[in-house]
Amino acid sequence: MATLGLIEYENASAEVRAVYGDIMATRKTDWINNFWKALAHDPATLRRTWLSIKEIMAPGALDALTKEMLYLAVSATNQCGYCIASHTAAARKAGMTDAMLAELMAVVGMANETNRLASGYQVEIDAQFRTS
Amino acid sequence: MATLGLIEYENASAEVRAVYGDIMATRKTDWINNFWKALAHDPATLRRTWLSIKEIMAPGALDALTKEMLYLAVSATNQCGYCIASHTAAARKAGMTDAMLAELMAVVGMANETNRLASGYQVEIDAQFRTS
Amino acid sequence: MATLGLIEYENASAEVRAVYGDIMATRKTDWINNFWKALAHDPATLRRTWLSIKEIMAPGALDALTKEMLYLAVSATNQCGYCIASHTAAARKAGMTDAMLAELMAVVGMANETNRLASGYQVEIDAQFRTS
Amino acid sequence: MATLGLIEYENASAEVRAVYGDIMATRKTDWINNFWKALAHDPATLRRTWLSIKEIMAPGALDALTKEMLYLAVSATNQCGYCIASHTAAARKAGMTDAMLAELMAVVGMANETNRLASGYQVEIDAQFRTS
Amino acid sequence: MATLGLIEYENASAEVRAVYGDIMATRKTDWINNFWKALAHDPATLRRTWLSIKEIMAPGALDALTKEMLYLAVSATNQCGYCIASHTAAARKAGMTDAMLAELMAVVGMANETNRLASGYQVEIDAQFRTS
Amino acid sequence: MATLGLIEYENASAEVRAVYGDIMATRKTDWINNFWKALAHDPATLRRTWLSIKEIMAPGALDALTKEMLYLAVSATNQCGYCIASHTAAARKAGMTDAMLAELMAVVGMANETNRLASGYQVEIDAQFRTS
Numbered sequence: 001m002a003t004l005g006l007i008e009y010e011n012a013s014a015e016v017r018a019v020y021g022d023i024m025a026t027r028k029t030d031w032i033n034n035f036w037k038a039l040a041h042d043p044a045t046l047r048r049t050w051l052s053i054k055e056i057m058a059p060g061a062l063d064a065l066t067k068e069m070l071y072l073a074v075s076a077t078n079q080c081g082y083c084i085a086s087h088t089a090a091a092r093k094a095g096m097t098d099a100m101l102a103e104l105m106a107v108v109g110m111a112n113e114t115n116r117l118a119s120g121y122q123v124e125i126d127a128q129f130r131t132s
Numbered sequence: 133m134a135t136l137g138l139i140e141y142e143n144a145s146a147e148v149r150a151v152y153g154d155i156m157a158t159r160k161t162d163w164i165n166n167f168w169k170a171l172a173h174d175p176a177t178l179r180r181t182w183l184s185i186k187e188i189m190a191p192g193a194l195d196a197l198t199k200e201m202l203y204l205a206v207s208a209t210n211q212c213g214y215c216i217a218s219h220t221a222a223a224r225k226a227g228m229t230d231a232m233l234a235e236l237m238a239v240v241g242m243a244n245e246t247n248r249l250a251s252g253y254q255v256e257i258d259a260q261f262r263t264s
Numbered sequence: 265m266a267t268l269g270l271i272e273y274e275n276a277s278a279e280v281r282a283v284y285g286d287i288m289a290t291r292k293t294d295w296i297n298n299f300w301k302a303l304a305h306d307p308a309t310l311r312r313t314w315l316s317i318k319e320i321m322a323p324g325a326l327d328a329l330t331k332e333m334l335y336l337a338v339s340a341t342n343q344c345g346y347c348i349a350s351h352t353a354a355a356r357k358a359g360m361t362d363a364m365l366a367e368l369m370a371v372v373g374m375a376n377e378t379n380r381l382a383s384g385y386q387v388e389i390d391a392q393f394r395t396s
Numbered sequence: 397m398a399t400l401g402l403i404e405y406e407n408a409s410a411e412v413r414a415v416y417g418d419i420m421a422t423r424k425t426d427w428i429n430n431f432w433k434a435l436a437h438d439p440a441t442l443r444r445t446w447l448s449i450k451e452i453m454a455p456g457a458l459d460a461l462t463k464e465m466l467y468l469a470v471s472a473t474n475q476c477g478y479c480i481a482s483h484t485a486a487a488r489k490a491g492m493t494d495a496m497l498a499e500l501m502a503v504v505g506m507a508n509e510t511n512r513l514a515s516g517y518q519v520e521i522d523a524q525f526r527t528s
Numbered sequence: 529m530a531t532l533g534l535i536e537y538e539n540a541s542a543e544v545r546a547v548y549g550d551i552m553a554t555r556k557t558d559w560i561n562n563f564w565k566a567l568a569h570d571p572a573t574l575r576r577t578w579l580s581i582k583e584i585m586a587p588g589a590l591d592a593l594t595k596e597m598l599y600l601a602v603s604a605t606n607q608c609g610y611c612i613a614s615h616t617a618a619a620r621k622a623g624m625t626d627a628m629l630a631e632l633m634a635v636v637g638m639a640n641e642t643n644r645l646a647s648g649y650q651v652e653i654d655a656q657f658r659t660s
Numbered sequence: 661m662a663t664l665g666l667i668e669y670e671n672a673s674a675e676v677r678a679v680y681g682d683i684m685a686t687r688k689t690d691w692i693n694n695f696w697k698a699l700a701h702d703p704a705t706l707r708r709t710w711l712s713i714k715e716i717m718a719p720g721a722l723d724a725l726t727k728e729m730l731y732l733a734v735s736a737t738n739q740c741g742y743c744i745a746s747h748t749a750a751a752r753k754a755g756m757t758d759a760m761l762a763e764l765m766a767v768v769g770m771a772n773e774t775n776r777l778a779s780g781y782q783v784e785i786d787a788q789f790r791t792s
Contacts, residue, residue: 001527002255003352004362033261035246038253042366048451049246049373052444056238061231066198067239070205074243076780077209079608080343082250083243084782085261088531098532099193102570105780106188107199109577111206111215113773114167114181118214120736120765121170122659122744123134129165129217131386131397133659135748136758174762180580181769187576208384211476212739216386220399230400234438237384241445245377252340252369254348254527263529263782265791266519267616268626297525299510302517306630312712313510313637319708320502325495330462331503334469338507341473344607346514347507349525363457370452371463375470375479378431378445382478385434387398393429393481395650395661472648475740480650484663494664498702501648505709509641516604516633518612518791530783561789563774566781577774584766589759594726595767601730602771605737610778611771613789627721634716635727639734639743642695642709646742649698651662657693657745 006037016040019050026054033086065094069104072096076108138169148172151182158186165218197226201236204228208240270301280304283314290318297350329358333368336360340372402433412436415446422450429482461490465500468492472504534565544568547578554582561614593622597632600624604636666697676700679710686714693746725754729764732756736768 009020009032019040020032039046057067068091075083088101096104141152141164151172152164171178189199200223207215220233228236273284273296283304284296303310321331332355339347352365360368405416405428415436416428435442453463464487471479484497492500537548537560547568548560567574585595596619603611616629624632669680669692679700680692699706717727728751735743748761756764 003253003365003527005527031260033258034255035250038255039249041362042370044451045249045366045370045373048448049249052448053242053246055440055444056235056242060235061229062201062235062239066201067235069194069198070202070236070239071243072780073202073205074209074240075247076776077206078244078247078343079606079776079779080247080251081779081782082255082257083247084780085257085263086250087243088263088782089261097193098569101531102573103188103192103194103199104202105777106570106573107194107202108206108780109573109773109777110185110188111203111219112210112776113769114185115207115210115212115215116736116739116772117171117177117181117765117769118167118218119212119739119741120732120744120768121135122741122748123166123170123214125214125217126165128163129221131217131220131399131401135659135761137659173758174766176583177762177766177769180583184576184580187572204384208380210739211380211383211474213383213386216384220386230437233399234441237381238438238441240384241377241381241441244380245373248340248343248376249369249373251343251345252336252348252372254345254352263531263533267517267629267791269791295524297522298519299514302519303513305626306634308715309513309630309634309637312715313513316506316708316712317510319704320499320506324499325493326465326499326503330465331499333458333462334466334500334503335507337466337469338473338504339511341470342508342511342607344511344515346519346521347511349521349527350514351507352527353525361457367452367456367458367463368466371458371466372470374449374452375467375483376474378449379471379474379476379479381435381441381445382431382482383476385399387430387434387478389478389481390429392427393485395481395484395663395665468648472644475644475647475738477647477650480648484650494701497663498705501645502702502705504648505641505645505705508644509637512604512607512640513633513637515607515609516600516612516636518609518616531781559788561786562783563778566783567777573777577777581770581774584763584770588763589757590729590763590767594729595763597722597726598730598733598764598767599771601733602737602768603775605734606772606775608775608779610783610785611775613785613791614778615771616791617789625721631716631720631722631727632730635722635730636734638713638716639731639747640738642713643735643738643740643743645699645705645709646695646746647740649663651694651698651742653742653745654693656691657749659745659748 002034002038004038004041006034007040008037012040013043015043016046019046023050035082035086065091065096068094069096073104073108076105077112134166134170136170136173138166139172140169144172145175147175148178151178155182167214167218197223197228200226201228205236205240208237209244266298266302268302268305270298271304272301276304277307279307280310283310287314299346299350329355329360332358333360337368337372340369341376398430398434400434400437402430403436404433408436409439411439412442415442419446431478431482461487461492464490465492469500469504472501473508530562530566532566532569534562535568536565540568541571543571544574547574551578563610563614593619593624596622597624601632601636604633605640662694662698664698664701666694667700668697672700673703675703676706679706683710695742695746725751725756728754729756733764733768736765737772
């Protein structure tokens with residue numbers, strides 16, 4: 001179980017309930033996933049993390065689906081089991097098809113391979129890639 | 133310098149030149165970046181890596197820009213200096229604006245944060261996120 | 265199960281029992297956790313790893329609690345499930361409260377975020393931070 | 397140079413100057429390090445990141461020095477060059493001596509070693525370490 | 529379960545069956561492990577990944593056992609649970625004894641430790657190690 | 661420069677000189693690389709790290725060359741610049757040819773790729789790979 005346990009809505013303080021309410025309203029869902037229930041033991045981190053994600057994941061120069069796929073790519077690279085499961089679900093909800101998932105994973109795998117080849121061979125950055 | 137040095141076109145074998153030629157034709161560019169010149173000491177890896185990237189990065193269910201941004205997100209997560217520099221350039225060439233870059237980095241940073249919060253708090257995967 | 269299985273005290277060689285005994289005496293506990301039982305198949309690694317940890321984790325310029333929290337911060341960053349579980353327990357035994365755990369995780373999350381922002385934006389080290 | 401360049405105070409917008417001002421006031425310093433100048437191209441990320449760090453790094457259940465050392469331990473584990481340099485300086489400013497730095501690094505090294513031994517040997521979590 | 533499920537031989541397309549057949553023939557085994565069954569939803573990635581592994585893992589300048597041990601060392605460093613389990617089995621099949629496994633893990637642990645000490649202490653590369 | 665600077669032989673304490681002497685004798689070389697000179701500010705860590713490496717890297721069930729290649733594979737996976745440079749040199753001294761280096765890097769790249777595919781697709785460990 002999560003280190004400090006999970007705080008359900010009915011047992012939550014008003015401060016935590018307000019965050020839970022905003023999560024459900026923003027995501028148009030009627031439940032809260034375990035990540036937030038585990039963070040709820042630290043209301044300051046719960047609030048700050050949620051407000052940051054809400055701001056960062058809102059459509060802007062990048063659409064919501066692209067952002068969710070970037071999140072999943074990072075989670076797969078870090079091999080975070082919880083995050084891969086939850087962000088696969090989130091990306092699908094945002095429109096990711098199985099074909100898109102498969103291409104995403106192919107890119108993630110390839111990038112992890114060439115990252116090590118570039119570092120392992122001690123390749124110097126080309127002058128053309130340097131920013132000014 | 134790269135461990136085994138860099139092989140320039142003029143010093144390359146016919147096998148390596150063929151790969152270099154395909155890279156330049158596919159990318160519509162007239163130069164080869166150091167990564168490939170470093171791999172050229174191992175023509176089998178050069179060829180295989182190039183053909184894999186060519187296949188993976190071609191537009192499919194995901195467009196070329198999205199794929200380049202996923203590549204950059206992985207490289208930033210792994211903190212591969214060469215790869216961040218080269219794939220920032222590649223993503224820009226594919227259409228990434230500075231505003232898109234900034235949003236991409238915000239997502240990458242956030243995902244790296246919550247990956248550790250989820251793991252650090254030992255959060256269990258919700259039944260809803262389990263795939264069957 | 266652990267790759268090579270776990271070696272219980274009653275089945276252990278005299279060499280392994282000596283290490284087990286020192287672990288229990290040093291930690292003022294009457295049991296051995298699985299990590300050591302898994303390493304016991306390689307008595308040289310068991311002994312060397314234990315003596316290193318014993319030396320490193322002893323109070324010095326840093327107190328035992330601070331050291332346990334640093335260990336937990338590294339384990340959360342690496343997302344090592346076993347290590348997070350065992351070092352959460354060890355840090356608590358050394359005095360870490362739930363409030364301290366929550367602040368520790370907030371720092372770990374933030375550091376993982378800004379590590380990628382610094383690398384992803386290719387930020388150069390300030391002259392002021394260079395050690396001559 | 398940083399991907400998008402660095403924004404100096406004299407060229408910064410009022411929004412960015414306000415953040416720079418708060419950083420200098422909070423840290424009791426008269427200069428801004430490159431990390432913030434690189435983020436300043438994205439004022440929303442600059443503000444959010446600074447406010448998060450300000451909140452997280454303030455003394456609470458953990459004192460400021462312990463928090464800075466945790467930050468450095470994460471940065472060393474991730475091998476982020478910029479972050480190691482800047483947080484070594486920050487931790488020293490908060491009171492970290494050379495002896496404390498050396499002990500911190502010894503713990504970081506050891507934790508990175510045993511994280512892989514625990515994972516590599518596929519050690520199962522002890523019942524005693526499970527949280528309920 | 530795997531995100532997209534597992535495709536068994538009897539439900540596989542001719543294209544996937546051809547890869548499965550080559551895997552079994554090459555490895556002199558009569559079953560397919562889950563990794564390939566999960567990838568089979570993306571036949572292009574299945575084929576490309578298998579052909580790459582087949583080419584890379586074939587004996588050459590390095591023998592098959594050494595290659596399997598290198599694969600296991602990387603997997604232990606990345607703490608990939610599936611990969612550690614499958615490549616421990618593969619390396620054993622190629623001849624790795626328990627004593628070799630123990631020495632391999634000792635090297636992996638030590639390298640992960642000194643990697644962080646070298647980065648954490650900001651050690652500069654010796655002129656003697658530079659490949660001009 | 662290294663955080664605490666480098667301690668040259670002529671400025672070293674008797675305790676540090678003894679370790680330096682053993683390093684040079686064991687490695688049949690007449691110089692000390694920067695890693696040890698940086699650690700020398702913490703004689704306990706210098707001594708412990710050297711004695712551990714000396715014990716771990718000595719030929720046993722695995723020969724010295726295989727051990728050096730495993731060290732390099734881990735360092736390339738972690739992308740530790742100093743460690744890649746120093747262990748490439750060490751592996752070459754132990755007999756690694758350019759062809760062996762190239763095959764090693766190909767395995768490292770591939771393992772990093774499939775580690776993420778296995779994790780990203782949430783592949784379950786096959787019953788056949790479970791030890792028990």
